[in-house]
Amino acid sequence: MSFLELAGIQKSFGPVQVVHDFDMTIEKGEFVSFLGPSGCGKTTVLRMIAGFETPSGGTIKINGKNQESLKPNQRNIGMVFQAYALFPNMTVHDNVAFGLKIAGMNKAAVDARVKEMLGLIHLGHLADRFPYQMSGGQQQRVALARALAPKPQVLLLDEPLSALDAKIRVSLREEIRMIQQQLGITTVFVTHDQEEALSISDRIVVMNSGRADQIGTPFDIYNKPATRFVASFVGTLNLIEATVVDPASNRISIGDQAITLREPLGPVKAGDTVSLALRPEAGSIAESAKGDTALTGQVVSSNFLGSVIRTRMKVGDPVISFDMFNAPGLSPPAVGDVVTLRFTASDLLIIRE
Amino acid sequence: MKTQKIGAWIAVLFGASYFIIPLIATFEFSLRMRRGEYSFDAYRSVFSDVQFRESFSYSIVMAILTIVFGILLVVPTAYWVRLRLPQMRPFVEFITLMPLVIPAIVIVFGYLRLYNSSSFIPFTGSARGTDLLLMFSFMTLSLPYMYRSVDTAMRTIDVATLTEAAQSLGASWPTIMFKCIFPNVMSGVLSGAFITFAIVIGEFTMPSLLNRPAFGPYLQLIGANRAYEPPALAIIAFAITWASMALLQLVSRFSKSAPSKP
Amino acid sequence: MSAKQAIDLKKTAIDWLGILPFLLFAVMFLIAPTLYLVTGAFLNPAGEFTFDNISGLFTDKILASYWISIRVSLASSLGGAFIGFFLAWAVVLGGLPSWIRSSLLTFSGVASNFAGVPLAFAFLATLGRTGLVTLLLRDWFGINLYATGFNLLSFIGLTITYMYFQIPLMVLIITPALDGLKKEWREAAEILGATNTQYWLKVALPILFPSILGTTLLLFANSFGAIATAYSLTGSTFNIVPIQLYAQIRGDVLHNPNLGYALALGMIVITGISNLIYIWLRMRAERWQK
Ligand SMILES: Nc1ncnc2c1ncn2[C@@H]1O[C@H](COP(=O)(O)OP(=O)(O)OP(=O)(O)O)[C@@H](O)[C@H]1O
Ligand SMILES: [Mg+2]
Numbered sequence: 001m002s003f004l005e006l007a008g009i010q011k012s013f014g015p016v017q018v019v020h021d022f023d024m025t026i027e028k029g030e031f032v033s034f035l036g037p038s039g040c041g042k043t044t045v046l047r048m049i050a051g052f053e054t055p056s057g058g059t060i061k062i063n064g065k066n067q068e069s070l071k072p073n074q075r076n077i078g079m080v081f082q083a084y085a086l087f088p089n090m091t092v093h094d095n096v097a098f099g100l101k102i103a104g105m106n107k108a109a110v111d112a113r114v115k116e117m118l119g120l121i122h123l124g125h126l127a128d129r130f131p132y133q134m135s136g137g138q139q140q141r142v143a144l145a146r147a148l149a150p151k152p153q154v155l156l157l158d159e160p161l162s163a164l165d166a167k168i169r170v171s172l173r174e175e176i177r178m179i180q181q182q183l184g185i186t187t188v189f190v191t192h193d194q195e196e197a198l199s200i201s202d203r204i205v206v207m208n209s210g211r212a213d214q215i216g217t218p219f220d221i222y223n224k225p226a227t228r229f230v231a232s233f234v235g236t237l238n239l240i241e242a243t244v245v246d247p248a249s250n251r252i253s254i255g256d257q258a259i260t261l262r263e264p265l266g267p268v269k270a271g272d273t274v275s276l277a278l279r280p281e282a283g284s285i286a287e288s289a290k291g292d293t294a295l296t297g298q299v300v301s302s303n304f305l306g307s308v309i310r311t312r313m314k315v316g317d318p319v320i321s322f323d324m325f326n327a328p329g330l331s332p333p334a335v336g337d338v339v340t341l342r343f344t345a346s347d348l349l350i351i352r353e
Numbered sequence: 354m355k356t357q358k359i360g361a362w363i364a365v366l367f368g369a370s371y372f373i374i375p376l377i378a379t380f381e382f383s384l385r386m387r388r389g390e391y392s393f394d395a396y397r398s399v400f401s402d403v404q405f406r407e408s409f410s411y412s413i414v415m416a417i418l419t420i421v422f423g424i425l426l427v428v429p430t431a432y433w434v435r436l437r438l439p440q441m442r443p444f445v446e447f448i449t450l451m452p453l454v455i456p457a458i459v460i461v462f463g464y465l466r467l468y469n470s471s472s473f474i475p476f477t478g479s480a481r482g483t484d485l486l487l488m489f490s491f492m493t494l495s496l497p498y499m500y501r502s503v504d505t506a507m508r509t510i511d512v513a514t515l516t517e518a519a520q521s522l523g524a525s526w527p528t529i530m531f532k533c534i535f536p537n538v539m540s541g542v543l544s545g546a547f548i549t550f551a552i553v554i555g556e557f558t559m560p561s562l563l564n565r566p567a568f569g570p571y572l573q574l575i576g577a578n579r580a581y582e583p584p585a586l587a588i589i590a591f592a593i594t595w596a597s598m599a600l601l602q603l604v605s606r607f608s609k610s611a612p613s614k615p
Numbered sequence: 616m617s618a619k620q621a622i623d624l625k626k627t628a629i630d631w632l633g634i635l636p637f638l639l640f641a642v643m644f645l646i647a648p649t650l651y652l653v654t655g656a657f658l659n660p661a662g663e664f665t666f667d668n669i670s671g672l673f674t675d676k677i678l679a680s681y682w683i684s685i686r687v688s689l690a691s692s693l694g695g696a697f698i699g700f701f702l703a704w705a706v707v708l709g710g711l712p713s714w715i716r717s718s719l720l721t722f723s724g725v726a727s728n729f730a731g732v733p734l735a736f737a738f739l740a741t742l743g744r745t746g747l748v749t750l751l752l753r754d755w756f757g758i759n760l761y762a763t764g765f766n767l768l769s770f771i772g773l774t775i776t777y778m779y780f781q782i783p784l785m786v787l788i789i790t791p792a793l794d795g796l797k798k799e800w801r802e803a804a805e806i807l808g809a810t811n812t813q814y815w816l817k818v819a820l821p822i823l824f825p826s827i828l829g830t831t832l833l834l835f836a837n838s839f840g841a842i843a844t845a846y847s848l849t850g851s852t853f854n855i856v857p858i859q860l861y862a863q864i865r866g867d868v869l870h871n872p873n874l875g876y877a878l879a880l881g882m883i884v885i886t887g888i889s890n891l892i893y894i895w896l897r898m899r900a901e902r903w904q905k
Pocket of ligand 2: 042043044158159
């Protein structure tokens with residue numbers, strides 16, 4: 001049986017419905033990310049789990065227990081907020097000890113647990129600091145320790161990294177994942193950063209204006225996007241308009257170059273337009289590149305992005321981007337060059353919505 | 354949540370009654386002058402009183418002088434401290450807050466001893482001299498409010514950049530002061546001016562001890578000798594305070610919505 | 616080298632020249648008068664050093680006037696702070712419509728400046744012997760206010776009157792502090808298991824404490840130096856220190872000018888102490904504030 005169940009959750013603020021029919025089950029010890037653009041309702045769902053908002057419909061169960069009648073302070077949930085919500089009048093030690101003291105633990109046990117938690121986030125030496133004396137990253141680690149100290153059943157994190165700079169963000173998200181796996185705590189992590197979600201989650205829920213568009217492992221979400229929204233929101237994607245040449249043999253043409261798709265085209269007739277998706281990393285222009293399909297075009301731009309070089313080429317009207325890995329001996333294509341991109345036909349996905 | 358809201362309403366209702374009942378009572382009392390019916394006789398009596406008009410105009414003139422000289426003292430000082438003597442800011446701020454710590458009556462007591470007719474600066478030796486001293490004492494009283502409003506307004510503009518820009522265009526110091534700085538801190542200056550006005554009009558202690566015919570001592574005198582005029586005067590004084598504060602709000606709202614151009 | 620020094624010197628001189636008018640004003644109208652009184656308190660009429668004036672304060676009459684002043688100021692500042700805090704709480708966190716908040720703040724701006732003589736008139740018209748509330752209590756509820764021992768010209772009457780400007784002052788100063796309480800603090804406390812009461816006792820009040828106590832001290836100093844209201848309410852019958860000092864300035868009722876200086880010094884010391892406590896609190900609060 002799953003540990004955290006959300007069934008048919010609805011939420012309206014006045015006349016505006018911001019969450020529609022949200023269904024999801026999360027296993028014990030699983031790390032699930034809610035991924036979606038700003039305003040899509042991620043925080044709202046999280047706050048309903050925590051009990052800060054009351055769902056307009058549907059049920060939330062934790063460990064088989066309906067949470068409806070429970071106030072936030074009765075749910076035994078840990079939460080980390082976007083803005084560092086540490087209590088400014090307490091030291092790091094007292095912040096972490098807060099939940100434990102509220103629970104009525106004796107002083108020796110509190111001190112031991114605080115020490116253990118501070119050890120976990122490697123901040124034992126800062127126990128006597130006040131929040132304002134610490135960096136954002138350190139504060140957020142303390143917030144994590146504070147949330148975990150009372151051994152909550154579920155950990156909720158609402159964009160805990162978004163106020164930090166890029167380097168810290170990467171190291172802290174890995175730290176969070178490590179601690180989560182170490183403790184085996186069921187975790188919901190809200191983010192609008194797809195890389196973050198892809199790198200640390202067991203499963204991802206991609207949300208789009210109050211609905212869960214797709215739920216799946218990072219691998220599935222990235223490689224088999226179920227909707228156009230998911231495809232375009234997760235990762236960079238070429239969306240290519242193609243013309244149907246012969247539905248029976250799956251022949252289509254992109255900028256007058258005809259190719260054959262692996263996937264059946266379905267009920268279309270010659271002359272129709274279909275949308276295709278291709279990841280920039282799916283093809284290569286190297287002479288040695290393998291692939292059953294090729295498109296030739298003229299380079300319109302070439303950008304050096306560090307580990308990859310992203311090149312855009314024009315194939316008739318459509319423009320297609322592709323990535324090549326950086327290597328010291330590489331000579332990147334120049335604007336105006338004519339290149340041939342080779343890839344496997346099965347990488348070309350048909351987008352139906 | 355429910356009980357919280359009920360508690361909030363109770364607090365607000367209690368506060369509202371505390372504030373409003375005395376106003377209603379005062380107004381009601383001021384209408385009682387004619388026996389058996391309500392009338393505005395008390396107001397008529399107040400407005401026809403020569404002493405009222407004289408003391409009121411005296412206080413208004415004093416208020417205006419206080420505001421003008423207060424501005425001339427505070428704006429350049431606040432500007433200079435921000436521009437050239439930032440290390441002096443705590444000290445200057447401390448001085449400007451002193452009138453909140455030392456009671457007005459103590460300050461004026463010092464004046465009376467220090468500047469009496471036999472001292473080497475005999476302010477109180479003549480009526481004009483006393484008026485001057487009274488103006489300075491009003492400036493002292495309003496210093497905390499004036500300095501604060503001006504300094505707050507100055508924080509929002511970049512004094513140093515503004516000055517350098519003006520200097521690079523060849524502006525002289527008076528031009529910088531009056532053409533660049535003043536217009537930009539106008540909202541603060543006006544806020545300070547209205548508070549000063551409210552303070553000066555009602556102030557009793559200083560003019561009373563300096564024996565000048567201001568509005569405050571006049572109010573006290575009427576209070577000791579008449580029955581129905583005092584509440585009428587209280588209503589008038591409240592209206593004046595209200596008007597000053599309304600203008601102040603208007604100014605601060607206006608300056609927030611339309612920041613002045615540099 | 617020396618030319619550069621000369622320029623530096625000149626620059627410094629100009630820098631100081633800029634605030635010379637202000638310094639002159641401060642010395643003439645704030646520092647010198649205060650110092651004059653402070654030194655005068657330690658001199659006898661012949662100009663010799665003495666503690667006689669200070670010990671002269673310790674007579675029953677003068678001590679009593681300090682005591683009543685302190686009591687009125689304490690009561691009106693504590694009462695004003697308490698009620699003002701609840702009013703501010705009601706409009707910031709009580710979930711009331713927003714027009715109530717803006718009306719209360721506007722009104723507080725006016726009422727906190729409505730002090731002095733007119734305030735005394737207003738309360739005489741309200742709670743005086745023929746005041747509206749006194750009459751209504753008599754006619755509608757059969758309560759004879761003055762028979763219960765109440766008197767506007769007394770400790771309780773003066774306290775109630777002073778609170779008319781103390782409450783709004785508290786509202787004005789404490790509202791921004793309440794606004795500064797972050798929603799996340801409450802939610803973080805709640806999700807960690809705290810009840811509303813625990814949140815207030817362990818998080819909100821400790822955070823607000825310096826502002827609350829600081830404002831209370833400000834209110835204390837504010838009413839301690841006030842004279843106009845009390846004077847026109849009670850004439851010179853009610854012996855708070857400022858009235859005592861007022862009478863001394865007008866007519867040397869203590870028959871010793873230097874004792875008057877000591878009286879003034881006493882006032883400075885008391886308001887000074889309350890301000891020192893305020894500054895100390897601020898510094899303590901800065902341990903966890905930026
Ligand atoms: N208390 C509220 N009252 C009214 N509308 C609200 C309230 N809280 C959220 N909303 C609306 O609900 C929608 C979803 O908000 P939510 O905060 O869940 O978005 P989000 O996905 O967390 O976005 P972000 O990434 O910007 O944090 C938004 O359109 C928001 O305006
Ligand atoms: Mg959010």
